[in-house]
Amino acid sequence: MKTVTLDVRSPTQAMSDFSHAWKAGKAQKSVRISFATPELLWQVLTAKRWELLKAICGAGPVSIREAARRINRDVKAVHGDVIALLNAGVLDRVEGGGIVFPFDAVKVEFLLQAA
Numbered sequence: 001m002k003t004v005t006l007d008v009r010s011p012t013q014a015m016s017d018f019s020h021a022w023k024a025g026k027a028q029k030s031v032r033i034s035f036a037t038p039e040l041l042w043q044v045l046t047a048k049r050w051e052l053l054k055a056i057c058g059a060g061p062v063s064i065r066e067a068a069r070r071i072n073r074d075v076k077a078v079h080g081d082v083i084a085l086l087n088a089g090v091l092d093r094v095e096g097g098g099i100v101f102p103f104d105a106v107k108v109e110f111l112l113q114a115a
Helices: 011-024 038-044 047-056 064-071 075-088
Strands: 003-008 031-035 105-109
Touching (some): 031 038, 047 064
Parallel strands (some): 003 031, 003 105
16 A cells, blocks of 8 residues: 655755665655645645545546546635645646546654643
């Protein structure tokens, strides 16, 4: 199962992991998309976008119109959400203009701790 982990890490931590993988010459076993703050994570992963991901998870390539139909939302609004998720690396474009969620599962990780 191909899982993407969305997490909150500083750019320094993310680059450190990248550097270790580069030096080892081996790719990470899992895909990780990191955000610098929890606020940035929630700005990208809104409730409506989470609903969109659930609707297209495992569906293969779909058009934006089909994605909008599945969640009963306006195509223009879904298009804006798709652009945000494409920019974050959560969705991919496919030949012919469709979109695909290229993972079987999503894991969200962050730690809330006392200041």
